[in-house]
Amino acid sequence: xxxxxCIILGISSLRRNPLRSALTILGIIVGVASVVSMVSVGDGxxxxxxxxxxxTGGTKMIEVYKDDWDKQSGTLSRAAGxxxxxxxxxxxxxxxxxxxxxxxxxxxxxxxxxxxxxEDDMPGWTVxxxxxxxxxxxxxxTAGYDQSHNWYPSNGRFFTAEEVEAASSVAVIGHKVAxxxxxxxxxxxxxxxxxxxxxxxxRRGIYEVxxxxxxxxxxKGDAMDTSGWDDRFVIPITxxxxxxxxxxxxERIRIExxxxxxxxxxxxxxxxxxxxxxxxxxxxxxxxxATEELATANKVGLVMKALMGGIAGIALMVAGIGVMxxxxxxxxxxxxEIGLRKALGATRGDILAQFLIEAAVLxxxxxxxxAILGIFMGRGTAALISRFVWEGSNWPSVVSVGTMxxxxxxxxxxxxFFGLYPANKAAKLTPVEALRTD
Numbered sequence: 523x524x525x526x527x528c529i530i531l532g533i534s535s536l537r538r539n540p541l542r543s544a545l546t547i548l549g550i551i552v553g554v555a556s557v558v559s560m561v562s563v564g565d566g567x568x569x570x571x572x573x574x575x576x577x578t579g580g581t582k583m584i585e586v587y588k589d590d591w592d593k594q595s596g597t598l599s600r601a602a603g604x605x606x607x608x609x610x611x612x613x614x615x616x617x618x619x620x621x622x623x624x625x626x627x628x629x630x631x632x633x634x635x636x637x638x639x640x641e642d643d644m645p646g647w648t649v650x651x652x653x654x655x656x657x658x659x660x661x662x663x664t665a666g667y668d669q670s671h672n673w674y675p676s677n678g679r680f681f682t683a684e685e686v687e688a689a690s691s692v693a694v695i696g697h698k699v700a701x702x703x704x705x706x707x708x709x710x711x712x713x714x715x716x717x718x719x720x721x722x723x724x725r726r727g728i729y730e731v732x733x734x735x736x737x738x739x740x741x742k743g744d745a746m747d748t749s750g751w752d753d754r755f756v757i758p759i760t761x762x763x764x765x766x767x768x769x770x771x772x773e774r775i776r777i778e779x780x781x782x783x784x785x786x787x788x789x790x791x792x793x794x795x796x797x798x799x800x801x802x803x804x805x806x807x808x809x810x811x812a813t814e815e816l817a818t819a820n821k822v823g824l825v826m827k828a829l830m831g832g833i834a835g836i837a838l839m840v841a842g843i844g845v846m847x848x849x850x851x852x853x854x855x856x857x858x859e860i861g862l863r864k865a866l867g868a869t870r871g872d873i874l875a876q877f878l879i880e881a882a883v884l885x886x887x888x889x890x891x892x893a894i895l896g897i898f899m900g901r902g903t904a905a906l907i908s909r910f911v912w913e914g915s916n917w918p919s920v921v922s923v924g925t926m927x928x929x930x931x932x933x934x935x936x937x938x939f940f941g942l943y944p945a946n947k948a949a950k951l952t953p954v955e956a957l958r959t960d
Contacts, residue, residue, distance in 0.1 A: 529879055535852065536884060543884060546848045549841030550888025550936070551895060554929050556834035558896025558921065563903050564827035565920035571819035573918070574747045575812045579671050584777040584789060585810040586796070589615055617806035619771035622759060624799050625664060628777060632791035634784025639663050639670045640759055640772040649695070649755065650715040651703045658699055659754045660716070662762035668694075668739075670776045673751065678710040678737030681758055689760040693733040697741035698752040709735045716755070729766055733757065745914045785811055838932070841888075842940040849881055849944035860948050861956025874949040881941025882934050889933025893926050 536543040575581055591614060625640035632638075644660045661667075665683040668674045677700075681692050693714065700709045717730040739756070742748040763770055779788045789811070793804030800806075853860070860873060900919040907917045 525875070525879065529883060531876055531880070533883060535856070535880055539852075542848060542851075546841075546844050546884060547888035547891070549844045550838070550885050550933055551892040553834060553838035553841045554889045554892025554933050555896035555899050556837050557831060557932070558893050558925060558929050559899035559903055559919075560830035560834055561827050561925050562896070562900030562919045562921045563907070563917070564823040564830065565922070565925075566900075566904055566918040567823040567826065568816070568819045569918045569920045570746075570915065571816055575816060577672060577742070578747045579776070579778070579812070581782055581812045581816065582779045582785065583670070583812045584779060584785060584792070585774055586620065586777065586792060586807050587774040587810070588617060588620060588807050591615060615806060617802050618800040620773075620775055620796070620807065621770045621799075622664065622763070622772055623770070624796060625772075625775050627795050627799060628775065628792050631795055632777070632788050634780050634788045635777055635791075636780045637666050637669055637778040639666045639776045640774075641667065641776060642759055642762060642767075642771075642773045643754075644718070644762065644766070647716050647718045647755075649699055649703055650717065651712065654703050654705070656699055656702045656753070658696075658716070659750070660762060661754050661756045662759040663756060664759055667756060670778060673739055673742060675737035676740040677708070678735070680737055680756075686758040686760055689764050690758055691731065691733050691761060692736045693755045693757050694737040694739055695735055695755040696739050696752040699755055700738045709738055711735065714755075731761075731765055745916060749914075782813060785813060838936060841885075842936045845881055845885060845937060846940040846944060848884075849877060849941050850947070852880070853877065853944050853948040856948075857951065857956050860951050861953045861958075864951070864953040864956065870949045873951075874945050877945035877948050878938055878941050881937040881945070883937075885933045885937030886930065889930045892933065893929045896929065897921050 572581070575583075620640070622640045625638045629635060629638035641661065641663045643662065647658045647660050649656050649658045663670075664686050665681060668680045674680070675694060676697075678694070680694055681690065685692055693716075695703075695709060695714070703709075703714070704712065712735050713732055714735060715730065715732050717728050720727045720729050733755075739752075742751040744750065744752070759772065777788060777792060779785045789809050792809070793807075795804070796802075796807060797804030863873065897919075900921060904917045904919040908915050
């Protein structure tokens with residue numbers, strides 16, 4: 523018999539016992555659906571992190587900052603730093619703070635760099651316009667902050683390098699600030715008053731500054747990494763330093779590499795430049811990269827898929843045992859049929875192929891239905907995570923063609939593996955032995 527005849531015979535046999543076949547297929551459907559849904563949810567974690575990275579700057583970003591506590595502790599030589607690290611103790615990081623000038627030096631001398639921004643922020647501010655107020659947060663930066671964070675003005679413009687150098691009293695406000703303080707008015711060209719309580723030697727005072735609004739940032743929403751962005755306003759970093767801080771230190775420096783492949787070179791050059799600027803090794807500062815975060819997310823997704831896939835695998839194993847059981851029953855019911863086929867010239871290989879293909883058709887049918895069900899289960903699971911486990915995360919369900927193909931191949935493999943023993947049992951029957959069976 524050719525394979526087409528075997529498939530036709532297999533389908534005919536399954537149709538003779540629809541309830542038994544349906545119950546067997548059900549186990550495969552549940553197992554395959556579980557695998558597809560869990561893999562899609564696991565892949566969703568990587569997709570979600572990549573989505574957030576793209577929303578906040580992209581995969582080519584490097585963020586440099588200084589921790590207050592560090593194992594190297596601001597030592598001036600690599601040998602001394604190694605000695606401190608070898609003791610395994612955390613000590614206060616005595617390295618100098620990052621400064622605005624560091625960003626300009628990195629942009630000027632580091633290889634593979636297209637944009638560098640120095641940033642700082644200060645919470646606890648209140649924005650006031652015509653008596654309408656809103657709690658807000660100052661973010662101060664050099665020019666290019668909008669490009670660095672993939673966050674651009676929807677109205678007006680962002681401040682320029684010349685305005686940063688002049689410490690201009692200008693601001694670009696978030697969407698919620700514009701909505702709640704200006705209502706239906708166009709904020710561009712208007713003047714706001716920003717104030718913040720201050721404490722100096724036990725005395726209470728108020729920081730206050732008047733700023734001209736030159737732009738309104740596009741709405742980002744309060745999801746994941748962009749939570750609170752719409753409530754802030756951005757000013758030149760020199761304005762913050764000269765009017766309030768009185769010093770040039772910054773919280774972080776954000777570097778954009780020309781390509782993901784140039785990130786290691788950019789970090790190496792940044793370390794050398796910062797070491798030269800601050801008389802240390804450059805290793806005292808932390809260098810965060812988006813690619814590292816994405817790699818971590820991939821590992822988390824892999825662990826999640828392995829754990830949940832193991833549980834789904836148990837379900838498939840149980841379904842496979844069901845297939846073996848139903849095939850053994852089928853062999854018993856059709857013993858005389860097997861004997862008749864052998865008496866008419868069917869070989870051992872023909873009988874073996876017939877029952878293996880029948881098992882494969884059974885599990886493939888369940889695999890197709892299970893894969894379709896798994897798509898909806900994955901979406902449902904992702905929606906439940908977004909609603910009850912990680913609210914506002916908009917966890918995606920990612921179903922790839924590869925996942926579907928693997929699911930179908932696994933279902934066929936289960937049919938062949940668990941159908942092998944019953945098929946072999948049928949194939950070993952002799953015509954006389956089979957025909958004599960009642």
